[in-house]
Amino acid sequence: MSDQSLAEYVGGLLRQGYTEEQVRASLRQHGYPQSLVDATFRALGQTGNGPAPSARQPPSAANQIAAYLRTYLNQGYRVEQLRPYLLSQGYAAADVDAAIGAATGQPVIRHEVHMPGATVAKLALLLLIAAGLVFGILYFRGAFAGNESPAPVPSGGSTPARLLDVRISLDRTTVAPGGTVNAQIEATNMGAGNGRYDVAFSYQLVDDAGTPVVAATTTRAITTSISFSQPVTVPADAPEGRYAVEVSADYGGSSPAVASQQLTVQQAAQPSQSANQSADETPQRPMTPPIIIVTDQSDPTDEATAAAKAGDSAKAEGICAGIKNQAKHDQCLTLISMTDGQASHCAAIIGDDERDSCYFSIIMNGHYEYCSKLVSPDKRQLCANMEHIGSLGNATQPATQPSIGSFAS
DSSP states (O other): OOHHHHHHHHHHHHHTTOOHHHHHHHHHHTTOOHHHHHHHHHHTTOOSSOOOGGGSOOOHHHHHHHHHHHHHHHTTOOHHHHHHHHHHTTOOHHHHHHHHHHHHSOOOOOOOOOOOHHHHHHHHHHHHHHHHHHHHHHHHTTTTSSBBOOOOOOTTSSOOSOOEEEEEEESOSEEOTTOEEEEEEEEEEOSSOOOOEEEEEEEEEEETTSOEEEEEEEEEEESSEEEEEEEEEOOTTOOSEEEEEEEEEEOSSSSOEEEEEEEEEOOOOOOOOOTTSOTTOOOOOOOOOOOOOOOOOOOHHHHHHHHHHTTOHHHHHHHHHTOOSHHHHHHHHHHHHHHHOOGGGGGGOOSHHHHHHHHHHHHTTTOGGGGGGOOOHHHHHHHHHHHHHHHHTTOOOOTTSOOGGGOOO
């Protein structure tokens, strides 16, 4: 390998996050002279001792976690509460500790058991990819369509059996008095338990001063997740202005999970009067509907998920096929695909974004043959990058260049 090629190769490894000590050890192991190694690092502007840990920026996953930490530290949560919760969600301890340092300005000192360098490098790379995919899938599934409540962090430092995350989105953000909007309510059990239990959903329309105008409740059963549409009718005599549709989910936890979405109430443009209608005739508004109390009712998505979990994939897909609402139909197929791992469910999904998210849940398990099924160019490129990175861990590199898998700890 020429001096220039070696410098480019070493520079690429350093940009990927490998330390100078790791690269030097690998080069020495493959027989490169010490003088050539030193000259290469001098050409790259390295000191010879490697960058200090404090000078390196946390990876992108740690930056995202740091933003999460700052939000909840400002709300009064403690690092001792947030760190165990993030670890329970699958984030790498190194990323979490780097994020804590970035958010608080205080490094986290822990006693660690060191693994071989090759294992650490591969695990770190895979965890960074997984974290990026999780944020990407949440984005494409519309997690930011409405204001959502974060999953509460348990004060005891461990994840309880029931830990509910709820979010809400409206089919429109402007409605006339007497009109109706459909609120799509989604809830996910983030806890350690996987049993079926009831959740009491209370939703209300509140004015800009926080005074409830309409209120109702409904009880739903949940195992892992649930999604349902709830109509909300604005009273015909409601003044124009800003309102909010709020949902509170009481699931037996320390406090209910809540979410809200803004709504503007304003009169629609009045049509011109016909020749047969006198100027003093005023259209009659319907009477304000009473508050409706909705009783417990089963959800077909839960039934389909239970069938998929029991191994009856055909029954599960049949239940989803009977759902007439497209959004719920697509979400049902995505959930049963994530439950039984069958990619065939994804093909029946109507919406492009939801279908892509469904296929991604299969691709994340290493089934890169479904990359071609993705509609979004960005997702196809991300899938191709994942497949390429995954192949690097199994490829045999030429003996003339250092192997990433040979890094010493």
